[in-house]
Amino acid sequence: MTVVRPRVVSLIGGSACTPSQAQDAEAVGRLLAERGIILVCGGRTGVMEAACRGAVEVGGTTIGILPGDSPSEGNPYLTVALPTGLGHARNMLVVLAGEAVIAIGGGPGTLSEIGFALKVKRRVIALDSWTASDFAGDQAPILTAQSPEDAVEFALAKEV
Amino acid sequence: MTVVRPRVVSLIGGSACTPSQAQDAEAVGRLLAERGIILVCGGRTGVMEAACRGAVEVGGTTIGILPGDSPSEGNPYLTVALPTGLGHARNMLVVLAGEAVIAIGGGPGTLSEIGFALKVKRRVIALDSWTASDFAGDQAPILTAQSPEDAVEFALAKEV
Amino acid sequence: MTVVRPRVVSLIGGSACTPSQAQDAEAVGRLLAERGIILVCGGRTGVMEAACRGAVEVGGTTIGILPGDSPSEGNPYLTVALPTGLGHARNMLVVLAGEAVIAIGGGPGTLSEIGFALKVKRRVIALDSWTASDFAGDQAPILTAQSPEDAVEFALAKEV
Amino acid sequence: MTVVRPRVVSLIGGSACTPSQAQDAEAVGRLLAERGIILVCGGRTGVMEAACRGAVEVGGTTIGILPGDSPSEGNPYLTVALPTGLGHARNMLVVLAGEAVIAIGGGPGTLSEIGFALKVKRRVIALDSWTASDFAGDQAPILTAQSPEDAVEFALAKEV
Numbered sequence: 333m334t335v336v337r338p339r340v341v342s343l344i345g346g347s348a349c350t351p352s353q354a355q356d357a358e359a360v361g362r363l364l365a366e367r368g369i370i371l372v373c374g375g376r377t378g379v380m381e382a383a384c385r386g387a388v389e390v391g392g393t394t395i396g397i398l399p400g401d402s403p404s405e406g407n408p409y410l411t412v413a414l415p416t417g418l419g420h421a422r423n424m425l426v427v428l429a430g431e432a433v434i435a436i437g438g439g440p441g442t443l444s445e446i447g448f449a450l451k452v453k454r455r456v457i458a459l460d461s462w463t464a465s466d467f468a469g470d471q472a473p474i475l476t477a478q479s480p481e482d483a484v485e486f487a488l489a490k491e492v
Numbered sequence: 493m494t495v496v497r498p499r500v501v502s503l504i505g506g507s508a509c510t511p512s513q514a515q516d517a518e519a520v521g522r523l524l525a526e527r528g529i530i531l532v533c534g535g536r537t538g539v540m541e542a543a544c545r546g547a548v549e550v551g552g553t554t555i556g557i558l559p560g561d562s563p564s565e566g567n568p569y570l571t572v573a574l575p576t577g578l579g580h581a582r583n584m585l586v587v588l589a590g591e592a593v594i595a596i597g598g599g600p601g602t603l604s605e606i607g608f609a610l611k612v613k614r615r616v617i618a619l620d621s622w623t624a625s626d627f628a629g630d631q632a633p634i635l636t637a638q639s640p641e642d643a644v645e646f647a648l649a650k651e652v
Numbered sequence: 653m654t655v656v657r658p659r660v661v662s663l664i665g666g667s668a669c670t671p672s673q674a675q676d677a678e679a680v681g682r683l684l685a686e687r688g689i690i691l692v693c694g695g696r697t698g699v700m701e702a703a704c705r706g707a708v709e710v711g712g713t714t715i716g717i718l719p720g721d722s723p724s725e726g727n728p729y730l731t732v733a734l735p736t737g738l739g740h741a742r743n744m745l746v747v748l749a750g751e752a753v754i755a756i757g758g759g760p761g762t763l764s765e766i767g768f769a770l771k772v773k774r775r776v777i778a779l780d781s782w783t784a785s786d787f788a789g790d791q792a793p794i795l796t797a798q799s800p801e802d803a804v805e806f807a808l809a810k811e812v
Numbered sequence: 813m814t815v816v817r818p819r820v821v822s823l824i825g826g827s828a829c830t831p832s833q834a835q836d837a838e839a840v841g842r843l844l845a846e847r848g849i850i851l852v853c854g855g856r857t858g859v860m861e862a863a864c865r866g867a868v869e870v871g872g873t874t875i876g877i878l879p880g881d882s883p884s885e886g887n888p889y890l891t892v893a894l895p896t897g898l899g900h901a902r903n904m905l906v907v908l909a910g911e912a913v914i915a916i917g918g919g920p921g922t923l924s925e926i927g928f929a930l931k932v933k934r935r936v937i938a939l940d941s942w943t944a945s946d947f948a949g950d951q952a953p954i955l956t957a958q959s960p961e962d963a964v965e966f967a968l969a970k971e972v
Contacts, residue, residue: 335548335569370572388495395555395572401588401612401739409495412530412555414574415588417612417739418581419721420928421901428561428575444927448900450920452561452577561899577899579881580768581741604767608740610760655868655889690892708815715875715892721908721932729815732850732875734894735908737932741898748881748895772881772897 338393340370341487342430342454344423344445345379345461346437353379353437353460358386359480360434360459365392367488372397372429374422375406375413379436384409397425424448432487434477435461446474459483498553500530501647502590502614504583504605505539505621506597513539513597516619518546519640520594525552527648532557532589534582535566535573539596544569557585584608592647594637595621606634619643658713660690661807662750662774664743664765665699665781666757673699673757676779678706679800680754685712687808692717692749694742695726695733699756704729717745744768752807754797755781766794779803818873820850821967822910822934824903824925825859825941826917833859833917833940838866839960840914840939845872847968852877852909854902855886855893859916864889877905904928912967914957915941926954939963 341364346353361383364371371387373380375396384394388409396410399422403413416422423445427433432455435442442461449456459477477483501524506513521543524531531547533540535556544554548569556570559582563573576582583605587593592615595602602621609616619637637643661684666673681703684691691707693700695716704714708729716730719742723733736742743765747753752775755762762781769776779797797803821844826833841863844851851867853860855876864874868889876890879902883893896902903925907913912935915922922941929936939957957963 335554335571337571337573340572372574394495395574397574411495411497412500413497414532414555414557414585416585417588418585418741418901419737419739420932421578421738421741421898421904424901425574425576425578428577440927440930442927444924444931447920447922447924447927451924452900578741578901579897579899580772581738581744581898581901584741600767600770602767604764604771607760607762607764607767611740611764655874655891657891657893660892692894714815715894717894731815731817732820733817734852734875734877734905736905737908738901738905745894745896745898748897 338368338370339488340372340430341484342426342433343371343373343380343383344426344433344435344438345442346439347374347376347378347380349378349382349437354382356459356480356483357382357436360436360483361386361388361392361394362390363480363484364487365390367484369488370395372426374398374426375410377407379438381407381409383436395429397422397429427454428452431455432457434459434483434487436483437461450474455487457483457486498528498530499648500532500590501644502586502593503531503533503540503543504586504593504595504598505602506599507534507536507538507540509538509542509597513620514542516640516643517542517596520596520619520643521546521548521552521554522550523640523644524647525550527644529648530555532586534558534586535570537567539598541567541569543596555589557582557589587614588612591615592617594619594643594647596643597621610634615647617643617646658688658690659808660692660750661804662746662753663691663693663700663703664746664753664755664758665762666759667694667696667698667700669698669702669757673780674702676800676803677702677756680756680779680803681706681712681714682710683800683804684807685710687804689808690715692746694718694746695730697727699758701727701729703756715749717742717749747774748772750774752777754779754803754807756803757781770794775807777803777806818848818850819968820852820910821964822906822908822913823851823853823860823863824906824913824915824918825922826919827854827856827858827860829858829862829917834862836939836960836963837862837916840916840963841866841872841874842870843960843964844967845870847964849968850875852906854878854906855890857887859918861887861889863916875909877902877909907934908932911935912937914939914963914967917941930954935967937963937966
């Protein structure tokens with residue numbers, strides 16, 4: 333038998349965020365879930381929590397990759413809470429999980445994850461986050477989205 | 493709204509195994525899936541592959557936590573393939589994922605994971621694997637199961 | 653030019669220990685240092701602190717691989733304090749550092765590290781720790797030492 | 813007794829680099845070693861190898877934090893080779909090791925490490941690498957150096 337493996341998209345960004353970023357994150361979560369796509373994130377607060385909430389509200393599946401030892405530190409909208417005990421290093425796993433990474437808001441930690449995503453050749457979409465103009469040279473495009481709809485479309489498109 | 497979070501059980505053991513261990517692993521996967529429990533393992537061969545196969549054959553959900561950078565190195569029976577890039581260290585994540593850890597077969601690597609599971613206070617069930625008599629002193633019980641049915645029952649029981 | 657690279661031996665064991673284990677650890681540290689060997693350990697308390705103290709008292713070099721983000725959490729007898737932020741996972745790095753691993757005392761965490769050491773084919777010497785009889789089958793020998801002198805000799809011998 | 817713990821500075825950057833970057837890296841290694849400072853890096857090629865060579869040529873101490881399981885994958889100018897088995901994740905350890913991080917050259921991986929360094933509040937000095945103008949907003953300064961001498965001075969200065 334063969335397993336139908338759902339597509340997975342990663343979401344990274346501010347564990348603290350503006351209301352506008354939270355709104356965008358919730359919409360991204362919802363749009364992904366409506367397409368049957370699994371959302372993977374760091375499982376905590378801010379844009380992570382908002383996106384998970386948006387996803388599960390329409391019956392979607394969310395996986396939180398947590399920094400500590402216990403599933404209880406995850407936000408309330410996780411279908412699966414995976415404790416790693418790895419602290420900061422768990423962010424690399426969030427990036428590696430999906431075929432694409434959507435970044436919303438965020439500070440130097442998010443920049444670090446974007447850099448890592450580019451290093452491991454994952455497609456990166458930025459929504460109110462670090463933009464292509466922040467990157468010198470020909471490092472590789474970060475796709476800048478203007479809306480949650482664009483972000484999800486860029487994440488899933490065959491070619492960009 | 494609240495999310496109903498399925499229970500999760502971890503499976504560890506030989507990436508190479510005997511036919512009997514493979515049979516047991518497949519049964520364990522099936523029994524967990526029949527109860528709606530998510531199976532988490534290292535996503536590769538041997539008892540991992542057998543357990544995943546048993547689970548998905550009855551519609552269960554399996555998550556493979558992989559050592560490399562690519563989901564493609566996972567076995568064919570993973571609902572979700574999570575690459576970690578962490579090599580050996582990903583074994584700690586497999587142990588941390590579930591409320592209980594079922595060990596089938598395996599060598600020193602599996603022993604290492606059992607030791608770690610005891611350290612982080614996860615319940616450990618051994619089926620044709622390292623047994624309580626391998627452990628000196630009062631380190632904590634490893635529950636020894638004689639069958640897949642026992643293994644799953646011990647994993648899920650309220651009190652053992 | 654070529655660099656003369658000192659030999660490295662890893663020490664693992666109880667972060668809490670008996671006076672006898674502390675005494676043994678201090679002797680092991682001293683004996684290694686007298687031979688110009690670098691001691692690598694988890695950098696914290698118990699046998700780790702005792703061994704580091706024994707080493708630096710005779711001018712030796714110690715490296716502590718720490719679980720958190722700050723060098724300040726290390727014991728006072730570290731020449732180099734390396735924070736990893738990795739929590740439990742840093743134990744694998746302690747095991748990988750040396751050509752041999754000396755285990756003194758310790759609980760399931762130490763057993764986990766011994767299992768991992770065997771998996772990655774590092775030589776393991778146990779002093780008042782888990783012994784060969786704790787391991788079933790032909791997994792590979794753990795060399796059991798009766799004294800700090802034996803432990804260091806086994807660690808450094810060309811053939812055992 | 814107290815241990816005099818040498819200062820530690822981390823170096824990151826291109827595993828492939830231009831001759832000019834290699835020259836700068838070698839000078840940085842030498843300047844640090846002349847001040848008795850331990851150099852920590854990823855232990856491989858490019859600016860890492862050049863800096864290590866510069867350091868050991870004047871009697872300095874270098875520590876390479878390696879991605880694989882074996883010390884033999886390190887460059888020939890390492891006093892201590894620490895295998896981590898962690899792949900990409902070992903870059904976080906390089907950043908955490910030193911009181912400051914000097915970046916020379918490098919691509920998205922180096923950017924990722926700079927972002928992480930800012931996140932964990934390590935001082936970052938860029939020499940022919942990602943510059944402050946690559947970073948939007950008030951994320952925290954990256955100190956841009958024009959020469960190896962400046963880079964080392966910024967790394968060690970009490971206040972910047």
